Amino acid sequence: MKATCYILAIVSAIASGAAVARCGTYSLEERFDSADRVVLVEVRASRDAMVPWPYRIQKGALPGKWLTLRVLKSWKGDYLVDHTIYGWTQGPRIEDSYPYTETGTKILVFLSKASGHEIRECNAAEPDRVEATSAELDEIVSGSSRDVKPNISLERTRGG
Secondary structure (H helix, E strand, O other): OHHHHHHHHHHHHHHHHHHHHOOOOOOHHHHHHHOOEEEEEEEEEEEEEEEEOHHHOOOOEEEEEEEEEEEEEEEEOOOOOOOEEEEEEEOOOOOOEOOOOOOOOEEEEEEOOOOOOEOEHHHEOOHHHHHHHHHHHHHHHHOHHHHEOOOOOOOEOOOO
């Protein structure tokens, strides 16, 4: 019995560490490259409901919010402007839950195929950064930022 409790404690610590590790510091370009979908959405409706565990750590459900979202802009993936999609975030007591779920809130989110509807703090831009992040994503998509040598100069690396 003690061995089982010990193993459960280790697994719990690893799971907590994995959740924290997923919130590492990555450049916007790295986040863009690793995401399958990058979209700006607006919350159309939000309701309390049971939602899947974060990171698919366990089967079952936790308290959270189901979100009905309207796509405002898409930089990557198959979601189109004005499409209605759904998403969720875990309740506020769960690490990495996304707290801004009021109707009308704009969320810029980087989604993966493995978790294509789960909105977390680690895969979304802060609300006060949505405009600036959108502008940076526009540059990434247009390719203008990929032509500049980072941290060296504004000299273009392609074609002089």
